[in-house]
Amino acid sequence: MSQIKPDARQAIPATDSAVSVRNVSKVYGDVQALKDLTLDFPRGELTSLLGPSGCGKTTLLKIIAGLLPATSGEVLINGRAVTGPGPDRSFVFQDFALMPWATVLRNVAFGLELRGVAKSEREAVAEKYIAAVGLAGFEQKYPHQLSGGMRQRVGLARALSVKAEVLLLDEPFSAVDEQTRRKFQEDMLELVQNEKKTFIFVTHSIEEAVYVSDQIAILLPRPSRVSEIIRPASFRDKGVANIRRDPEYLDIVDRIWASLRNYVE
């Protein structure tokens, strides 16, 4: 029973998977959130989980993160089964999850602080990533002094600073304004290029998913399953400014909307 239909125009390349989800089910009480879901996340690529609300995409992400236990099935990271949170994964939260009582510097260094890295060392790493996300000079500010977009940059810097192989992003741009989001999406592409990491990206925006992804997994609800996997082929190298008017980009957006529209209440 294969739920994955390879995209006809391009065979899935034989890259290995950093993360594999094998027959995962999740039941909350009498609600079946995920049913027998199998999905692979190729190493070094960005995979989006896209679907209508209630399709279990955030649940799946939290199971991969080890924040939620799966009812059955398993998640493999480099072949090893996930039993809980691990140093190989880091999480970017939809609501930023910044500590309001801590400065930007301490927030970014918090993952390293929990790992017992010495203060001077972890602050040096944090400063580097604060600069990398474009927040140099804001180290001693508190989260309430930053705009929404800047707060999420702090969340991103925190996730990068622990040097995890797999970055899990839960609708990271849904709480920031449209213009900031576009800038973020461009920065995401650059990040995927520069950092040799595997990104798993949950979103409900079709345009966002197509824009940033190497691979898009479309999840449908009731019961939740992977209905389709799409790998955009041609527009990734045409430059950030040209993607949104590329015919393939527009085709894929239309195609996804056609298959999702029946599930929108």
Place this chain on the structure above:
Amino acid sequence: MINRSLLLKLLSGLIVFGAWEIAGRVPISYAFPTFLESMAALARMTFDGTIFVAYGETLRPLVVGVAISAVFGIGIGLWIGLSKQFEWLFSPIFIVMQAAPLAALIPILVMIYGIGLTSKVFVVCIMAMPVIVLNTASAVRNTPVSLKEMATSFLAADRDVLLKIILPAASPVIFSGLRLGVSAGFIGAILSELKITPTGVGDIITYSRSIADYPSMYAAIFSIILLAVLFLNLLEKLENILFEGNNRGYVSD
């Protein structure tokens, strides 16, 4: 801006004390002295040292009671907030304590613990502890879930989650519980001196009323209010120093 807020504070003080002075001069009652008479009495008691002797008495049950309430109150509150079973066990006790009319319980306390320090400490604790416990518990229970998830996902041990997430996140509400608890403790301390044995400031109030020395009575009342306000301000300063980013609310709301 600081000057303006200081100016407003002075103005509000001027209005209140001015009204007091006028009301005392009318006079609205023979037993109501003017502001200046009361301040003169306060100055007299300060210079002859009676007020310090009185506070030496009053502060003992107050400080002991507030310290016990703060330490045990926050401890029990944390436990209630973290554990459902413990909540079922202990939460009703503190809700009853908070609702019970304290003055009615004082005779029972006196029967059990006599008229000494123990009873007075108990009165202070009964006043101060419930609000500290209940505030702490609800603050702990309402720690933002995403902050706890964040810590867990970055490999925090349970101890880290408690010390680095739950406690600082709960601190604004814990501190507001402390403030309420401390002011209730002041009420308890004075109440115990009026109801159990007249000592300290309670003695000044009772005695000067009985000899119709109303300025001294009002001076004593004024001084205890002043002390309570100063202490609460101190507590607020302490909170601002400890958790600097907290005093502008949560960013993730």
